Amino acid sequence: MKLNVGDFVARKSYGCDILFRISKIDNEKSVLIVGEEMRLIADAPLADLVLINDNEKSERMVKEKEKIESCYRLFRQDTRLLRQKSEYEMSEGYSSKNSYFELPGRILHIDGDPVYLKKCTELYEKLGVPIYGVHMPEKEMPEQITSLLEMVRPEILVVTGHDAYMRSKGSENDVKAYRNTKYFAEAVREARKFEPHIDHLVIFAGACQSYFETLIRAGANFASSPERVNIHALDPVYIAAKISLTSFMDSVSIWDLLRNTLTGEKGLGGIETKGLLRRGIPIKNSESFYERKKD
Template sequence: MGIGDIVVRKSYGKDITFKIIDIKEVENEVIYVLKGINIRIIADSPSGDLEVVRADFSGEKDQIFNRQVNNRIKKIISDRNEFTRIQKAPKITPTKELMFGRPGKILHVDGDATYMENCLKVYKQLGLDAVGQVIPEREQPLKVIELVKQIKPDIVVLTGHDGIAKDASNYMDLENYRNSKYFVESVASLRDYNSSYDELVIFAGACQSCYEKILDAGANFASSPNRVLIHCLDPVFVCEKIAYTNIDKVVPIHEVLENTITGIKGIGGLQTRGKYREGFPKSPFVS
């Protein structure tokens, strides 16, 4: 087995597929460092517990996640097509054919290039204007403000990898987390730059992140309330709901979470105003 191979763990019933991202030796034993294909998880495993599989192999949990993702995408597009609320003006009745709109612009900063690529594909499927930047978690607090100044997004996502120490007893101590402190620092910097939760919407966190501290720093949405692993596309589905909700509506948090894969155990947050602006009339020169 080598770096880049796709593997499953036999002791877990081959439920989740991983990619080998590093190989190290610990006390004369070869240990493989694994990254989840769909779940934002980093794990260690000895060679005896691993089995190499084809790149298109899907474990039981992977198959469930894939079905959930496909169903979420279909539901989102279906719901969006059905939503035709129009504000009527005196003497002029806007017709659906002449209406157009602009969803909120998204800046997605991810510590993992593979997850970033997967997220950008789904943003495109959902008709979202998203710019992706791959930046290691520890560098995000140093670079996010300049990116926001350049890109001028309505919504910012800060994610990557995280995790809580196995022997941790204090779930509020940032030192017990792999990267939560960097997400907290990034969010705090963004709120210093723009304090309005309506003008700049922020999602921050990854698997098992310190949910409470990230929200306290100023995020609209964060992971992970129950310190569980989150799906790599959960931030995308949160952003879609905000980006395509009209600016005259504050979205109840339970509606934001309905389309996520992980649900309330993995994602939470605050009521947030939508970022979609309707326009009228549509230009006859634009297809």
């Protein structure tokens, strides 16, 4: 079977459960594969791979789209409730007709996968969240993080890409057994040198099977993966967007936040954190602000 970079494949040994893209062909017997929807990276023997044709790929993508749309609808439902609360407060219990504007928290999203970054950026924009996206290999993130923070000045930082726990390299408590957790953790530590306050810079870090405890200890507010399971490519978006669109007067319920993700508490976790959205009045020039939009 002739395989090329960019081909879609699945692993026979795992029941063809996850759709992968071939990222690199190392030699005639092994290739590097990355999840198309899950933030997983793995080395795979050619003999274990099945080429996924266009029809099967389309069928898988339809099912995946249904899950994503369901999650999106739930997120929008929650944001509508936040809007109703905002409108009540800003209109003094609907007794006035004051217009108001909003300043959502700005997000810097650094992703090790350009395909994922494109998908995430499209979703951020669909949700109405200000986003600055950067693609770079995970190992470069610790070196570049400070200059990016200085340039973008975000309130929210997402450091993600691909990861994997490699059992043959050590126990779950050994950071050396993870493909990219050490780079995510180093990037978080550098970010905390830039902004130590956990409510002034909210950080999400990690990918599939990442060493959750190490990332939280490094200074992340939210991370993956408590049960070392795979997480969806869009999970970091829903966490960051929820923080961005929640008022700084309110804390974000961790359970409500995880309810808006595709993976849930087995793959994601974090600490109590305040929202970052700020509201203001009056509006004199609506083009100057993020004005409240109606659903």
